Amino acid sequence: DGGITQSPKYLFRKEGQNVTLSCEQNLNHDAMYWYRQDPGQGLRLIYYSQIVNDFQKGDIAEGYSVSREKKESFPLTVTSAQKNPTAFYLCASKGTGSSRREKLFFGSGTQLSVL
Amino acid sequence: DAKTTQPPSMDCAEGRAANLPCNHSTISGNEYVYWYRQIHSQGPQYIIHGLKNNETNEMASLIITEDRKSSTLILPHATLRDTAVYYCSPNAGGTSYGKLTFGQGTILTVHP
Numbered sequence: 001d002g003g004i005t006q007s008p009k010y011l012f013r014k015e016g017q018n019v020t021l022s023c024e025q026n027l028n029h030d031a032m033y034w035y036r037q038d039p040g041q042g043l044r045l046i047y048y049s050q051i052v053n054d055f056q057k058g059d060i061a062e063g064y065s066v067s068r069e070k071k072e073s074f075p076l077t078v079t080s081a082q083k084n085p086t087a088f089y090l091c092a093s094k095g096t097g098s099s100r101r102e103k104l105f106f107g108s109g110t111q112l113s114v115l
Numbered sequence: 116d117a118k119t120t121q122p123p124s125m126d127c128a129e130g131r132a133a134n135l136p137c138n139h140s141t142i143s144g145n146e147y148v149y150w151y152r153q154i155h156s157q158g159p160q161y162i163i164h165g166l167k168n169n170e171t172n173e174m175a176s177l178i179i180t181e182d183r184k185s186s187t188l189i190l191p192h193a194t195l196r197d198t199a200v201y202y203c204s205p206n207a208g209g210t211s212y213g214k215l216t217f218g219q220g221t222i223l224t225v226h227p
Contacts, residue, residue: 004158033215042202042219043159058214090158094215103149104215106158 003027006091006107012115013078013085021076021110023091030096032074033104036060037088046089049074050096078112086113119203119218127197127225133190135221137203140184146206148179148186152199153220159202162188193225 004025013019023032031050035043045058049068063082068074074093078085091107120138127133139148147166151159163170163177165186170177176189190197202220 035217043217045214045216048214056214059216088156092158103161103164104151104159106160108158109156111156 004091004093004105004107006089006110009108009110011110011112013112014115016080018077018079019085019112021078021089021091021112023074023076023107025072025074025093025105027093027095027105028071029093029105030071031094032068033092033094034058034064034066034074034076035090035092037090037109043090046076088112119205121201121203121218121221123219124222124224127190127193127223129195129225129227130192133193133197133223133225135188135190135201135203135223136185137188137218138185139203139205142183142205144183148177148183149204149206150175150177150188151202151204151217152197153202154199162201190223193223195225195227197223198225199223 007022033048034046036046037043044060046064047055047058047066049055052068052071055066055068065077089110092104094104095102118141147164149164150162153159163172163175165177165179179186200220200222202217204217206215
């Protein structure tokens with residue numbers, strides 16, 4: 001079945017450490033997104049990519065980095081510059097065809113905590 | 116960026132209709148309204164979308180005002196499993212593939 005997979009489900013980061021969250025999709029979608037969710041809060045956009053080898057900052061990109069070397073993969077690195085990384089991270093993808101029925105597909109999320 | 120306003124929380128009795136409002140007064144003429152819901156600790160899932168006509172599918176109905184500045188998601192017979200956070204977005208779908216954003220969402224609690 002086609003879908004979007006995030007791993008790991010739980011991740012722990014030590015002080016000063018960079019960690020990378022994986023996001024893979026086999027839906028042949030061009031666009032991919034990373035969102036951060038804090039307890040009781042909505043979804044805030046970190047980075048997004050509309051096509052391979054291109055990505056744009058969202059509303060809260062500071063302390064994060066991404067790459068888009070392959071269409072199906074959009075990993076997110078939480079760097080040591082992100083001072084409050086504890087959150088639930090969601091990856092999503094969407095087709096970019098002419099249909100107005102393209103909807104976002106989300107992964108099941110990664111919970112990142114600081115040790 | 117298009118902005119949305121939703122009530123932070125709502126309650127509903129099981130078996131009754133749940134009506135969740137959303138204000139999207141800055142929506143552009145060609146932007147669809149999309150609704151998603153998120154059950155605790157899972158990724159959001161698509162529910163329904165519409166442009167200017169009312170829409171219905173197996174999950175819900177969507178009523179969009181004539182001026183398109185607001186919409187209401189209707190769950191006609193709410194069940195306990197409908198307890199979730201509901202998000203509306205004027206750009207989280209369709210041909211929009213740039214900066215797709217969400218508001219704070221509404222926490223719907225369905226009571227027995």
